[in-house]
Amino acid sequence: MAMNYSPLVMDHFQNPRNVGKIENADGVGEVGNAKCGDIMKIYLKIENDIIVDVKFNTFGCASAIATSSMATELIKGKPVSEALELTNRAVVEALGGLPAVKIHCSVLAEEAVKAAVKDYYDKNGIEYDPEMFKEGGCAHCCHCD
Numbered sequence: 001m002a003m004n005y006s007p008l009v010m011d012h013f014q015n016p017r018n019v020g021k022i023e024n025a026d027g028v029g030e031v032g033n034a035k036c037g038d039i040m041k042i043y044l045k046i047e048n049d050i051i052v053d054v055k056f057n058t059f060g061c062a063s064a065i066a067t068s069s070m071a072t073e074l075i076k077g078k079p080v081s082e083a084l085e086l087t088n089r090a091v092v093e094a095l096g097g098l099p100a101v102k103i104h105c106s107v108l109a110e111e112a113v114k115a116a117v118k119d120y121y122d123k124n125g126i127e128y129d130p131e132m133f134k135e136g137g138c139a140h141c142c143h144c145d
């Protein structure tokens with residue numbers, strides 16, 4: 001059955017922004033979606049606490065690719081602290097919505113951004129509250145289970 005995707009979702013799926021890899025990235029995050037096995041990897045270049053560049057590779061469905069693309073657009077040029085506040089819900093809203101059965105795909109983007117920031121903090125000895133990166137928290141989740 002064909003999914004009813006918004007024009008923005010189709011646009012970001014067919015023309016994803018910021019695809020690729022950053023050599024010598026300051027933070028790298030890789031996460032897998034436990035529900036389907038899809039994988040997203042995100043690379044951050046950070047200068048003076050600002051995300052000056054971001055790239056991603058997603059091996060996943062159309063929704064995973066579109067949400068990854070939108071997530072990179074939403075955090076590019078922003079302070080690291082703002083990237084940490086990015087929720088899958090905000091990404092879905094920015095895309096004009098996703099079919100309910102695909103909401104779980106958007107969690108990948110949020111988790112990958114957080115994993116990349118955590119990697120950046122770890123590499124630079126920056127202290128943080130481990131609660132922020134609790135595994136499997138799905139803190140902003142959509143109750144899609």
Ligand code: FES
Nearest residue numbers: 036038061064105
């Ligand atoms: Fe796997 Fe969408 S079905 S992320």
